[in-house]
Amino acid sequence: MRKRCISDTAFIIAPEVQDALRTGRPVVALESALITHGLPFPTNHETATSLEAIVRSTGCVPATIGLLRGKVHVGLAAMELQQLSDMGYNGPMVKVSRRDLGACIALKRSGGTTIAGTMVIAHAAGIRVFGTGGLGGVHRGGESSLDVSADLTELGRTPVAVVSSGVKAILDIGRTLEYLETQGVPVVTYGLTDDFPAFYSRLSGHKSPWRVESALQAAGIIHANQLLGLQCGTLFAVPIPDVHEAKAAQIQEAVEIAIRESTQNGMSKRGNDATPWLLRRVAELTKGEAVQSNIALLESNVRVAGEIAAAFAEHFD
Numbered sequence: 001m002r003k004r005c006i007s008d009t010a011f012i013i014a015p016e017v018q019d020a021l022r023t024g025r026p027v028v029a030l031e032s033a034l035i036t037h038g039l040p041f042p043t044n045h046e047t048a049t050s051l052e053a054i055v056r057s058t059g060c061v062p063a064t065i066g067l068l069r070g071k072v073h074v075g076l077a078a079m080e081l082q083q084l085s086d087m088g089y090n091g092p093m094v095k096v097s098r099r100d101l102g103a104c105i106a107l108k109r110s111g112g113t114t115i116a117g118t119m120v121i122a123h124a125a126g127i128r129v130f131g132t133g134g135l136g137g138v139h140r141g142g143e144s145s146l147d148v149s150a151d152l153t154e155l156g157r158t159p160v161a162v163v164s165s166g167v168k169a170i171l172d173i174g175r176t177l178e179y180l181e182t183q184g185v186p187v188v189t190y191g192l193t194d195d196f197p198a199f200y201s202r203l204s205g206h207k208s209p210w211r212v213e214s215a216l217q218a219a220g221i222i223h224a225n226q227l228l229g230l231q232c233g234t235l236f237a238v239p240i241p242d243v244h245e246a247k248a249a250q251i252q253e254a255v256e257i258a259i260r261e262s263t264q265n266g267m268s269k270r271g272n273d274a275t276p277w278l279l280r281r282v283a284e285l286t287k288g289e290a291v292q293s294n295i296a297l298l299e300s301n302v303r304v305a306g307e308i309a310a311a312f313a314e315h316f317d
């Protein structure tokens with residue numbers, strides 16, 4: 001039997017995305033774990049739709065990546081995005097990281113791809129830039145629990161640029177940056193400060209090793225890494241828009257409460273359930289304020305991702 005490439009059988013690339021990849025029009029990947037496990041219904045669907053529109057406004061084509069009944073979709077039609085957003089559809093949604101991809105395909109499951117899972121698929125499809133909210137990282141106490149997100153190792157081995165707002169303070173930010181350094185991942189703050197942002201707040205107290213002020217500079221780093229054949233990703237960290245920073249202290253308080261609760265009730269030891277549980281609890285405790293901030297930074301990051309992808313296509317492709 002002919003040895004088949006997985007994309008023959010398991011991938012469904014939306015016609016618009018296929019066309020863009022063929023003609024060299026810039027494409028921006030979007031993840032779906034934030035739709036299935038990060039944001040409440042129906043905000044998840046509204047946000048996913050608005051992120052696609054923002055990518056379009058930068059002249060790029062959006063490719064939301066997710067799994068439906070064992071098929072890996074690169075670019076989702078409106079109906080498919082709706083199905084992915086609807087928790088009641090086709091049983092419980094899987095949170096799909098690198099390790100889960102094969103099993104989901106073979107067992108015909110549906111789910112949202114994490115940053116790691118999305119990077120694997122984006123790279124396989126030939127997409128270089130990906131916009132999202134918060135990166136996974138080293139959990140607090142990770143030095144003994146070994147709860148370290150596969151997002152970090154993925155950035156070490158897959159050449160996709162990820163635009164995020166850094167990592168949430170539910171994580172150990174210092175150790176996350178150490179781990180990224182070990183993995184050889186370039187970490188670059190996008191903006192006017194040297195600080196690595198902490199998701200809800202613009203400053204974490206930790207410095208990024210690099211900073212750029214324009215999409216062209218960012219695209220230049222991606223290009224140089226490519227010329228070097230490094231085969232690693234690049235992490236661009238965009239601080240949350242100023243107006244939303246005001247709520248940072250209140251949200252941070254909720255984060256600390258949620259973390260205390262998760263150690264008391266054992267959720268912190270529940271593997272990949274830990275992050276979604278903390279996100280949900282912080283949303284509850286802040287009565288939705290955290291969700292509003294989350295949406296604002298997603299919109300801003302996805303815009304930056306579009307600008308970087310467009311600059312790359314114009315100057316380096």
Ligand code: PSU
Binds near residue numbers: 116133135136151273
């Ligand atoms: N952090 C957030 N929002 C999210 C996630 C992380 O602030 O939605 C999601 C992303 O999809 C990320 C994943 O890739 O959680 C990391 O999960 P884990 O820690 O289990 O690797």
Ligand code: MN
Binds near residue numbers: 147148149150271274
């Ligand atoms: Mn984990």
